[in-house]
Amino acid sequence: MNAPYDKKADDRRLAEERKKLVRDAPDMTGAELATRLEKTWRTPLGLFGWLSSVDHKEIGRRYIVTALIFLALGGVLSIIMRLQLARPDNDLVSASRYNELFTMHGSTMMFLFAVPVMEGIAVYVVPLMLGTRSTGFPRLNAFSYWMYLGGGLMLWIAFVFNVAPDIGWFAYVPLSGPEYSPGKRADIWAQMITFTEVSALAAAVVLVCTILKMRAPGMTLARMPIYVWAMMVVAAMIIFSMPAVALSSGLLISDRLVGTQFYNPVERGDALLWQHLFWFFGHPEVYIIFLPAAGFVSQIVETFCRRPVFAKPVVVLALVSTGLLAFGLWVHHMFATGLPRVGYSFYTAASMAVAIPTGLQIFCWIATMWDGRPRFDVPLLYVIGFIITFVIGGLSGVIIASVPLDLQLHDTYFIVAHFHYVLIGGAVFPLLGAITYWFPKITGRMMSEGLGKVGFWMIFLGFQVAFFPMHIAGINGMPRRVYTYPAGIGLEIPNLLATIGSLVVATAVLLFVINMAMSLARGAKAGPNPWDAPTLEWATASPPPSYNFDHIPAVEGETPLWDVRDRLPVVTGLRVDERETLLTTVVAAAPESREPIPEASIWPFISAVAVAVFFVSSIFSPWAFVFGGIPCAIALIAWFWPKSLRREPEPVIS
Template identity: 60%
Template sequence: MTMAHTGPEFSSSRDEHRVDGPTATDTTRRLLARTWDDPPGIVGMLAAVNHKTIARRFVVTTFAFFALAGMLALAMRLQLARPGLHLVGPDLYDTLFTMHGTTMMFLFGVPVMQAVAIYLIPLMVGARSIAFPRMNAYAYWVFLFGGLTLYVAFVLGAGPRAGWFSYVPLAGPDYATGKGTDIWAQMITFTELSSLLEAIVLITTILKMRAPGMSLNRIPLFAWATLVTQFMVIFAMPAVMLASTALILDRLVSTQFFNPSLGGDVLLWQHLFWFFGHPEVYLIFIPALGFISSILPTFARRPIFGYTAIVLALIATAFLAFGLWVHHMFATSVPQLGKSFFTAASVMIALPSGLQIYCWIATLVTGRLNLKTPLLFVLAFFFILVLGGMTGVMLGSVSLDLQLHDTYFVVAHLHYVLIGGAVFPLFAAVHYWFPKVTGRMLDERLGRWQFWLFFIGFNVAFFPMHWLGLHGMPRRVWTYPASMGWSAMNLISTVGAWTIAASVLLFVFNVWRSLRHGPSAGPNPWGAGTLEWAAPSPPPPHNFDALPVVHGRDPLWDPPTHPAHVSGLAADAREVLLTTVLDARPDLRSLFPTPSIWPFVSAVATTVLFIGSIFTPWAVVWGSVPVVIALTAWFWPTRRHHAQAMALERKP
């Protein structure tokens, strides 16, 4: 493999289909697009493996679940707007809050962050594709079928009612009758399998597919945040998969993992669940920090301050996140000395976040601000994150947590951290990268209206919940008497929730209008410095006509340096460049798989196995047969692929 900055050269035999310079002829560009594009038609849609196609589907699907979760929240807020209302009954209310929390945590929070990474990471690191593209497609289908399973059950009246955390024994066979909890447990298996596969895909892409010269101390901070998050996924997700499997075994085949009378332990569920559950907050939060670190330099018009400090803070946050789970269990019989250590860890984790805020403020203060909608969402994130972090430190104290546990104070803190710490940066990211994905700009005026409605609505909805919690209103109650004095704050909170809904509707209208009539964006409308802005907007199927060579942290802001591009990759085959982990030196050329229907078929077979196992254990045995057949067909080598591989091996 050679690197060159000279013009394209197309010569004899197979060399006529190589890309050897910073630009390509129209013929070669069309050949690259045809090679890397997904096939047309219904079958082609099901066989698609292009990372941008899968990412767009992921984003649209997760935002659809976000909208459904919002509707469930509005129904709950209407029920609580006034005392003594009976818009919904207690059983339906239990189902609503279970579905809302489950959707936001498992079907939106983590998947949407991975979806954005699936689209951006190959562009940011200068790659033609994402690693394991068929696995990436399979992960999407598994995620989609898992979410649909949950909502079909809800529509049919079999939704879960034990909370998004499904505490035993309330979620056990003695109390949670019906199939709702079983469906919830299998939905966990669906979504966590998808997340684990995406983690492998993203880690491999970042470590082995970076552009030459993009050493670890040059990769974008969003890529660092993604890398840290995906390693957390690999360590955190198995805990909840193990817990949900033990729960469904207790319910279906009468094991006794959580039955104290027969040697089980109900606290075992809480330990397993929260060992995943608290890191999950950071699985949502850390990618949002990566958004901030990518957006701020562009609108401050200067490189990020404290690059190394931010990277170390991300890593420290990941390590500390696994030492906090017991602060969700301070009301249990955990030994007091143990609780004190988790209190200290709960306070300590604020330090790396504070360090990042310091670096961001230093970047803003020393830059020349361009106050656009993405930056407005970022500035609001600072305000809301600090409030959420302060209440988090308060709840990390054993003595205060015992008073506030399971009150609306905890609900307020949770939403300030998750919506304030993730959804505000996510909207900033959508406004920032929308022109890259679509080639069109979102309307700035509508964006500002959306921001102010969302910011005001959020604080009106959730700040009163602190007061409600301090005045004793427990969470997960479906109604309350007027004599408790909670009426006014609940009504204000409901008004805030509807204001948030108006903001989201305005955002949807802005997206729809901009897709049809928005102004053309061009390759780099913000004047950003990272590599994804070097590709056209929207990017072609192959991302780059010629793979770039990187010489600094902000390639588009750095002065031109030679060599600038990679040469020697074939244009008529899905050939990619693999680089070394530390220094991103050219290492190997690899032939990537073509689109295939078998990941979709494998996902369907997996879905049949998982759903069947809810009703009979024999489904695990017989359902494995079609899964094995589909996976065998998936990995069975074709003659065409073998011929291409042999031809590329003979190439110098």
């Protein structure tokens, strides 16, 4: 007969086991320990070190800076388009050049800015929030950045040499097929998609492995910060959705390069296949962009309202349900294509249902502010601007989820207004708040509060002036993707207001960049936790050292820096003479094993160059698929060639 369960004895046993692993560190920043760790984890100096770095913080900074450069380039194109549309019958640019401008603007913003900047911030912040010293697969992380940079350079070099794509950022067939788009413009666009999707998939795999297996001991799934939950959902969405657009662009390249007929209805192909594949990715991408922003909002609201987010389980379930529902909405982009009417009701219902989890999150954020002690610093102002703007965009989204209304408003400027309200209001506002929030952690300097507030009000008011009139222009019948319009049909004032507002937004973004540059040069120095935030990234120096933490922290609650005010409990037993981190179990985050971390390597960069040459050359000849694979294989073999470890991975020492 089994003895009865003794909970007190079991608790004592668990406490004794925990004492073997965790202790209160008497000196978290010992000079000797820091020196030894810095020597072990530092990146080599010089050009070789820059090209071979696998430090997630360095890679995250590169992602962020590169994405902001692409934001600036895409913004310049948008200003040129708005100047063209500022008055009727304008001839600032030609029709063909305008096609290039809106294709480059949309492709840059969607594929080279919005998704990469969200992944870049996650690559930098998530390991710090999890209390670990690196990401999983750090060399794959470096490879993902080089692939992203290669795709962006290819697209913009093509623009400089006047062979930019002119098929729209959605590249609908048959207009993007060989019959209607001769030359290489469409091929360049399709291959840019391949670059960015390989990059995004690699970064998503890195994030999933890091979140599931490298959390600090005690950080159970229930204790994970909401932003980390958001990025785990986003990474899973990337893994399941982006192969669809990679497949669609691959089929398009095949039709154009070797004469297949996947999208040619005359040869039993299907032009609508493109839209199904593209929008199966395209609508989840909207939430791939939005959900990280929702994570930003949760962290900012929590910190600046001085209390945990209200109903955290509801917020997390809303993130997960949004990620699931996002895969059932793509046909609402295709209501005007003549699909069977019976299916429309299902997609209408799903399009309206997806507003429910988002609405729940908004109510939880408002409840947190209502019940907390809000401090209206710049990051929280951007959150408030986000809530107002995103609600307007969400309401217009519910309107166009209805098939009769969508048939009237489809391909009008009403859709342009909705799209920008959702993406700029729903992603860029939280992004600017997040950059302001984590700027002291990344740089060790505080941004100017005065300039920040001026910039916020400029961008918030300028945005409303720029995009709200587009609803009116769309209702008045202004089609999308037109480069001019006649006078006397009621479109002059909405377009003039939109142009004025866009110039104000551009000025505000420029002011934000000036604020960053000035603060980086001579801003007030930030301590480890200038906002008195509750999550682990604020438990280390600003900016963090190459090894992130002297000791891996242990977590005992959802807000560890508020729960333990004196000093965090930490894990001991990791080596300091070799790169090593701790792996934990998926659900409970119990210590599982010590894992070696790869050192800096040039092979991810060389592999990315080889793959880039392969992709670019395949635009011009199908033989590239044969001969271009050879250098790729050589680089990958060198990358994965077995290396002798000085020792084998060991279990955690008790």
